[in-house]
Amino acid sequence: MISHALEAADPLELAEIKRLWEPYINQLPEYAYLCKDLSGNVRRNYIEFGQYTDYLFPSLGCRFIALNNGIDTMSDNGSTDVMCFLNLFNEFYSRDTSKKVKAVKKACAESGKFMGTYPAYGYRRDPLDKHHLVIDEETAPIVRRIFAMRASGMGFHAIAAALNEEGIPSPGVLYYQRKGQSDPRRVNHKWADQTVKNMVRSEVYIGNMVQGKYGTLSYKSRKLVSKSEDQWIRVEGTHEAIISQELWDTVVSIDQKKVRKNTPADGCKSIFTGLVYCADCGFKMRNHIERFTYKDGRPGRYSSFLCGNYARSGKSACTVHTIYETVLYQLVLEDIREKARFAEVNPDSLIEQITRLKEKESHTRLFSYEQELKTARTRISELERLMQNLYEDKCTGAIPQTVFQTLMQKYEAERAEKAEVVPDLERKVKVHLENRVDADRWLDLIRRYTELSELDETILFELVDRIEVGEAQKINGQRVCDIKVHYRYVGYVDTALAQEGRQDYDEAI
Numbered sequence: 001m002i003s004h005a006l007e008a009a010d011p012l013e014l015a016e017i018k019r020l021w022e023p024y025i026n027q028l029p030e031y032a033y034l035c036k037d038l039s040g041n042v043r044r045n046y047i048e049f050g051q052y053t054d055y056l057f058p059s060l061g062c063r064f065i066a067l068n069n070g071i072d073t074m075s076d077n078g079s080t081d082v083m084c085f086l087n088l089f090n091e092f093y094s095r096d097t098s099k100k101v102k103a104v105k106k107a108c109a110e111s112g113k114f115m116g117t118y119p120a121y122g123y124r125r126d127p128l129d130k131h132h133l134v135i136d137e138e139t140a141p142i143v144r145r146i147f148a149m150r151a152s153g154m155g156f157h158a159i160a161a162a163l164n165e166e167g168i169p170s171p172g173v174l175y176y177q178r179k180g181q182s183d184p185r186r187v188n189h190k191w192a193d194q195t196v197k198n199m200v201r202s203e204v205y206i207g208n209m210v211q212g213k214y215g216t217l218s219y220k221s222r223k224l225v226s227k228s229e230d231q232w233i234r235v236e237g238t239h240e241a242i243i244s245q246e247l248w249d250t251v252v253s254i255d256q257k258k259v260r261k262n263t264p265a266d267g268c269k270s271i272f273t274g275l276v277y278c279a280d281c282g283f284k285m286r287n288h289i290e291r292f293t294y295k296d297g298r299p300g301r302y303s304s305f306l307c308g309n310y311a312r313s314g315k316s317a318c319t320v321h322t323i324y325e326t327v328l329y330q331l332v333l334e335d336i337r338e339k340a341r342f343a344e345v346n347p348d349s350l351i352e353q354i355t356r357l358k359e360k361e362s363h364t365r366l367f368s369y370e371q372e373l374k375t376a377r378t379r380i381s382e383l384e385r386l387m388q389n390l391y392e393d394k395c396t397g398a399i400p401q402t403v404f405q406t407l408m409q410k411y412e413a414e415r416a417e418k419a420e421v422v423p424d425l426e427r428k429v430k431v432h433l434e435n436r437v438d439a440d441r442w443l444d445l446i447r448r449y450t451e452l453s454e455l456d457e458t459i460l461f462e463l464v465d466r467i468e469v470g471e472a473q474k475i476n477g478q479r480v481c482d483i484k485v486h487y488r489y490v491g492y493v494d495t496a497l498a499q500e501g502r503q504d505y506d507e508a509i
Contacts, residue, residue, distance in 0.1 A: 033057065033064045049087055109211040112238035116211070120204045121171040122242050133204075133239040140242050142168060143205060147243050150200045151250045153274075153457040160191040170195065201255070203234070206248045207241035210234045246445060250462045253488060270325055271457045272332075272467065276305050279468040279484065281318040283309035287325075305469065319471050323481055328467070333455055335485045336463060339493060340450040343443050351439045354490050373425040376418045383415040438489040446487070463487055 053073065057064050064073045071083055109115050113131035122143035126132040142163075149159050163170075169177060170191045176183040183189055203210050212233040214224045254274075276285040285305040292300045303325040309318040342350060387408060394404040445463060452459070470482035486492045 033062055035066055036068055053083065106212070106233065109209075109233040110235065112209050112235035114209060114211075114238075118175065120202060121174075121199065122205065123239070135240055135242060139174070143199065143242050146196060146199060147205070147247055147251055148458075150196075150254065151247055151458055151461055153254065153271075153461060156193040156196045156200075159196045160193055163191040163196075200251050203248075204239075205242045206245055207239055208234060208236045209238040246441070246462065249488065253465065254461055270303055270305075271455060271460055272305065272325065272328060275460060275464055276328070276467045276469060278307040278309060278318060278321050279470040279482065280321070281307065281309045283307055283318070285321065285469060286311050288322075321469055321471050323469050323472070323483075327481075328469070328483070329455060331483045332460075332464070332467060332485060333452065335483070336446070336449050336455075336459075337452055339487070340446045340448075340452065343446045344450055347443055347447075350493075351443060353495075354439045354442075354493055369425055369428045373422065373429060376422050376425065380415055380418050380422070383411050383418070387411050387415070442487060442489040445489075465491070 053064055056062075057073065065071065066083075069083075069086065105115055108131065114125075114133055115131070119125055119133055119136075122136055122140045123133040124136045126134045146159055146163075149162070150156075154162075168191070170189060172185065172187070173183055173189050199205075210232055212231065213227055215227055217223055217225060270287045273287050274284070277283065278285055286308045288304050288306055288311075290302040290304070292302070294300055304322055305325065305328065307318045307321040310320050390399070390404060390407055390411070393399045394401070399407075449459070449463070464485060465488045466486045468484040468486065470484075472479050472481040474480070484492055484494070
């Protein structure tokens with residue numbers, strides 16, 4: 001039985017080779033490896049191929065023949081002497097091709113083109129441009145619902161369970177349904193916690209394209225490895241968003257808080273869990289349930305919060321800082337109403353005060369940063385022009401080599417010093433602009449709740465970043481507890497209200 005390995009670019013070429021070389025093939029020994037030439041993918045790994053030709057094939061008595069290269073290991077004409085060099089050059093070609101392909105893909109990703117295989121759930125490829133995503137009207141409502149459930153404080157497992165109970169197809173199942181095929185994967189074909197988690201953490205749903213999260217070890221290996229976040233390619237505004245920026249920020253804030261709401265025995269969960277902190281030690285406050293029975297036999301309960309540090313370690317760590325949930329509810333509700341009314345009455349004054357507080361710097365200092373940045377950029381341009389003129393003078397012989405080197409080192413050192421300062425100055429100036437954007441965003445949110453009558457988890461996570469509870473004190477025989485509500489985007493705004501805007505607010509109402 002004669003065993004041959006014959007490779008060709010296409011069936012027609014293969015048939016032609018067999019026709020021309022058939023008499024020669026029939027004379028081969030029992031074991032022979034026959035290929036068209038050495039440029040195939042298998043031979044481009046010159047180290048691995050050397051192991052075959054120098055050790056494995058001879059030990060098996062296998063003859064290697066490359067037709068177009070005129071190489072035959074059984075020949076004495078010296079044809080095998082150049083085989084290692086041909087393999088090395090072929091590998092250089094493979095490496096160069098890999099670099100070029102990666103460069104093209106990177107350039108496309110940096111321009112915001114979609115370079116993935118499968119669009120994210122909720123999107124589909126644009127029929128007119130395969131590198132552009134458009135909203136899939138069939139699945140986009142499900143995406144919005146998933147984000148809304150997460151914004152209300154639901155966990156990933158609860159969201160997945162709800163979708164499975166309603167019989168909504170998972171992304172993988174839907175893909176094969178649309179292709180008219182059965183899902184061949186050995187999975188349970190259901191929504192999973194990780195699927196939901198990946199969705200609510202993907203920026204694709206706010207119109208941003210984030211690609212290049214994974215890459216291969218080298219052009220010889222197809223194993224994927226994760227890249228660090230600073231190597232990701234992120235482009236904003238590449239396609240239409242499915243959810244709003246505010247909803248995205250709410251979901252992100254929930255992930256940052258790592259909110260876990262355990263259901264009590266009676267099924268009543270507190271809407272404040274994960275948001276309440278001790279004002280003195282900074283620990284999260286625990287939700288404590290006290291149960292009792294009314295005289296008529298009806299069950300009752302008290303829900304309160306106490307310092308988690310105190311609950312864990314006692315008085316040596318902190319004090320109790322307890323507050324009933326009903327009291328906390330009314331205080332937070334009134335605080336939101338007050339801020340909403342003020343935002344309606346005098347928004348410009350409020351934004352100005354909030355921006356000043358967030359900057360923690362005077363406008364004079366900010367103006368100084370802007371002037372310093374402008375001066376640094378101007379000096380860098382001037383130094384680059386001087387270095388160019390200096391090089392031209394050196395080439396024409398107008399100045400000696402020693403003078404050229406001294407001045408060039410001096411200019412380059414100053415240019416490097418200025419260039420190092422520019423990013424920090426740009427960041428400080430950018431902070432001012434971002435503070436203004438954050439204040440405007442908060443203003444748009446808070447204005448919706450002027451007539452707010454009751455609180456729920458969605459409203460709290462949308463508006464509130466944290467609630468700090470101080471230790472209760474008795475003043476004139478009454479128990480007084482200091483509450484500070486820190487809002488998303490702007491933080492604690494009562495200080496801003498205490499400025500000149502407070503008088504305008506009081507006069508207006």
